[in-house]
Amino acid sequence: MTVLDRFYEGDIRALSKVISYVENQQDRYRELLGRLFRQGGHSLRVGLTGPPGAGKSTLVNCLARAFLKQNKKVGVIAVDPTSPFTGGALLGDRVRMNDFPSDGRFYFRSMATRGALGGLAATTDNITVVYDSFGFDVTLIETVGVGQIELDIINTCDVVVVILVPESGDSVQTMKAGLMEIADIFCVNKADREGSDRLIMELRQTLDTRKKIENAWRVPVISTVGIQNKNIDRLIMKLEEFVAFQKESGKFEKHRKTQLKKKIENILQEKISGIILDKMKEFADFDKIITDMYEGKTDPYTLAGELFDRVSR
Amino acid sequence: MAKKIRVLLAKPGLDGHDRGIKVVAAAFRDAGMEVIYTGLRQTPPMIVEAAIQEDVDAIGISILSGAHMTLFPAILEEMKKRGAGDILLFGGGIIPEDDKIALEKMGVARIFTPGAPTEEAIDFLQKAVARKSSDEKIM
Ligand code: B12
Ligand SMILES: Nc1nc2c(ncn2[C@@H]2O[C@H](COP(=O)(O)OP(=O)(O)OP(=O)(O)O)[C@@H](O)[C@H]2O)c(=O)[nH]1
Ligand SMILES: [Mg+2]
Numbered sequence: 522m523t524v525l526d527r528f529y530e531g532d533i534r535a536l537s538k539v540i541s542y543v544e545n546q547q548d549r550y551r552e553l554l555g556r557l558f559r560q561g562g563h564s565l566r567v568g569l570t571g572p573p574g575a576g577k578s579t580l581v582n583c584l585a586r587a588f589l590k591q592n593k594k595v596g597v598i599a600v601d602p603t604s605p606f607t608g609g610a611l612l613g614d615r616v617r618m619n620d621f622p623s624d625g626r627f628y629f630r631s632m633a634t635r636g637a638l639g640g641l642a643a644t645t646d647n648i649t650v651v652y653d654s655f656g657f658d659v660t661l662i663e664t665v666g667v668g669q670i671e672l673d674i675i676n677t678c679d680v681v682v683v684i685l686v687p688e689s690g691d692s693v694q695t696m697k698a699g700l701m702e703i704a705d706i707f708c709v710n711k712a713d714r715e716g717s718d719r720l721i722m723e724l725r726q727t728l729d730t731r732k733k734i735e736n737a738w739r740v741p742v743i744s745t746v747g748i749q750n751k752n753i754d755r756l757i758m759k760l761e762e763f764v765a766f767q768k769e770s771g772k773f774e775k776h777r778k779t780q781l782k783k784k785i786e787n788i789l790q791e792k793i794s795g796i797i798l799d800k801m802k803e804f805a806d807f808d809k810i811i812t813d814m815y816e817g818k819t820d821p822y823t824l825a826g827e828l829f830d831r832v833s834r
Numbered sequence: 835m836a837k838k839i840r841v842l843l844a845k846p847g848l849d850g851h852d853r854g855i856k857v858v859a860a861a862f863r864d865a866g867m868e869v870i871y872t873g874l875r876q877t878p879p880m881i882v883e884a885a886i887q888e889d890v891d892a893i894g895i896s897i898l899s900g901a902h903m904t905l906f907p908a909i910l911e912e913m914k915k916r917g918a919g920d921i922l923l924f925g926g927g928i929i930p931e932d933d934k935i936a937l938e939k940m941g942v943a944r945i946f947t948p949g950a951p952t953e954e955a956i957d958f959l960q961k962a963v964a965r966k967s968s969d970e971k972i973m
Contacts, residue, residue, distance in 0.1 A: 525973040534917065537889035542972055545837055553973060608838070609863035615884060616873035623883040631888060633838075633868050 525553070528655065533625055536655050540630055543651055544644050551788075554650055561653035564596075566660045567760065568674040570640060570700070571684030573666025576710035578617040579747035580684060580756070581661050585618075587757050588659050589626060596628045596657035598648055600641050602665045603633040610634075614663060628657070639673030640664035646677045646784070669699035676780055679773065680763050682706045682756070687716030690723065701727070704740055706759050712744035712751070738766050800832050839867040839963050840890045844876045846909070849899035854927065854948075858894065861952035862959070878908040882916050891963045892943075895925035902929050906937050922962055926950070 524542075527535035539557075543550050567584070569577045578599065585595045599614035610633035621627040630648070637643045641664055652660045664674050674681055683704035688711075707724050709717050724742045741759050745752040767773035801807075805828055813819045843859050845852060852874060862869045870888050872881070885893050893913075897905055906925065913919055926946035929937070934945040943962060946955050 523971045523973050534886055537887055538970065538972070541889045547972070549972065556973070603868075604863065607864050608866040610868045611859055611863045612868060612870045615870060615888075619873075619875075619880065623879065629884075629887055631868075631870050635838075 525556075531625060531656070533628065536628065536651070537630075539651055540648055543647050544632065544642070546644065550647075554647055557654035558650050561650060564649070564653040564657050564660045565680075565764065566649055566662060566678045568662045568664065568678035568681045569684060570664040570667050570671075570674050570681065570703075571710075572668070572686070572689060575666070575684045575686045575689070576745075576747040577663045577666075577684055578614040580682075580708065580710060580745065580753075581614075581663050582617045583745075583747055583750050583753040584661060584756065585621070585627060586750075587753050589622070593658035594626050594656060595659050595661065596630075596652040596655070597661045597663070598630055598632060598645060598652070599663040600632045600634060600645060600665050603635050605636070628652075628655075634665060637673070638671065640667045640671030641673045641677060645673075649677060667700060669701075672699060672703055675703050676783055679767070679776065680705045680760060682708050682760070684708045684710050685720065685724075686711045687714045687720050690716050690720045705738065705763050706756070707740060707742040708756060709742065709744045710747050713746045713749070717744055736770065738763060797829075797832055801828050804831065839892075839959065840870065840888060841867055841892045841894055841959065842870045842872065842881070842885045842888055842890045843894045843896070844872045844881045844884070845874045845896050846876050846878065846881060846905045847897070847899055847901050848875065849897060849901065850874060851896075851898040851927075854898065855894075855896035858896070858926070858952060858955060861956060862894075865956045865960075867959075878905070878912040881909055882912040882918055885913075885921055886916060886918055890921060891966065892922035892924060892959060895923070897925065897927040897929065900928070902927065902937065903933055906942050907940060910941050920966070920968075922959075922966070924955075924959070924962075926955070 524535045524538045528539050543554060569581060571577055581597055581599065585597060588595045601610055601612045601614060603610040612631035612633060615629060615631055618629055632642045632645060632648070634642050645662065649660055649662070662674065662678060664671065681703050683700060685707065686709070709721050711717065721742050721744060728740055743752060743755050743759060745756060767776065810824065814821055841862060843855055845855055859869050859871050870890065872884050881893060895906065895909065909923060913921060913923065922943050923941065924943045929945055929947055934947065937945055944958055
């Protein structure tokens, strides 16, 4: 019996092995993903992002419990940064996830970014395919603690929750681009602390000044206290409203199609550039080329064009 | 890409001494490993479940409370029960020499006590994981 056979039977160890296989991009991982992809498409992917320590893991914990109560199977992917210097990583999001059922209805996997800079690992998106095909109704994805521009989450989710805390207040007004633009729902966590009302007001004001587009989703701002499990029902309600809105307006499908387009373009790019670089190495001596460029005998702009012309002939 | 060593570090029972395990976690990370830290008050079933979900090569346990002669065997037992016997179990803490020998006989791969340099644990883990091999077919 292969690992995949056991995966289909719902075996958790097999699921874990498949995830590692995909994460490590072992020999036949694309073939494997191809098979899994065809049985998927049902899992709702919810992304949670926000600055370090905002309470992402705490809210993942709350949401997971709430979804389990609705009798849904819940899978979590939590990403933490890899050190660019040592290649190591300390994955600590699991600390907030105690006392979950171990009967296969809840699954939690920590991932290291392994060099990717967009707030997720390069393979996180592929892991959502694995979760989907394993049969999780909901996939919760926690990014690393982000600044303004780590936005890969939008390519991997159906809905993005941006989590802020009262301390984020000062920076919100100046945060014009990036993080502030990707939220489908804003969640001001740590509402037990001073300053949360002000932040909520500021966020609402900022949203109001945005250009009004007809029939657009109005991004709600809600507050939660993760450590007290407070207002989680409201967060769930907004999630459900958003998904319903997306589905009714056709945006859900459109969004997924945009993601699929990106996905196949990425795979093609990877493949094509690999093939082309290999071919070039057959006739071009890269060490020499680099020295020539360094000494000013040639330049990368012209040379790249020449090399490409030679390959494409 | 070279396969990363993944290791789960956990503190079982009510033992709140977490300085040592945090030192070890940082050292493992700096040696290029992916360290999953689960924190305090873990029961043996929680530890083994986490190890399975995270697909780790090894489980590292830290015990300074004196309960090591019940907790290590309980974890080994749970691993067997869950079919996770191929995962390496090791650990450290305040553990007398006689107990250390007994535990290593039982199936705990290695125990590190105060004073043992973290380099030793890193070296041990790298070699032990390199020796592990799997002939499972993926599909
Ligand atoms: C600091 C300390 C505390 C601090 C802990 C702070 C913290 N957050 O960690 C505080 C003050 C809170 C504390 C409280 C208590 N403590 Co105290 N404490 C110590 C002390 C002095 C040092 C421990 C320490 O941090 N060492 C430094 C770290 C870096 O070393 P380490 O943990 O040993 O880890 C190294 C190795 O053992 C090994 N290692 C350890 N784990 C692992 C795991 C792996 C995977 C690997 C590879 C290696 C490894 O590598 C590490 C690095 O070299 C020890 C005495 C001692 N000399 O050890 C007593 C000691 C551990 N405490 C003890 C006791 C009794 C208590 C209390 C019960 C006291 C009380 N009556 O209130 C409480 C219990 C609290 C609780 N909830 O568990 C006793 C335990 C007795 C026993 N085991 O039989 C000790 C041994 C003191 C004694 N001689 O009586 N304590
Ligand atoms: N006061 C208060 N503290 C909270 C709340 N939610 C979470 N915390 C605390 O905030 C700290 C960080 O919480 P996490 O859930 O780990 O935050 P995170 O965003 O996942 O952190 P990273 O993954 O490290 O970026 C912890 O000490 C939590 O207990 C809250 O609603 N109120
Ligand atoms: Mg977290």
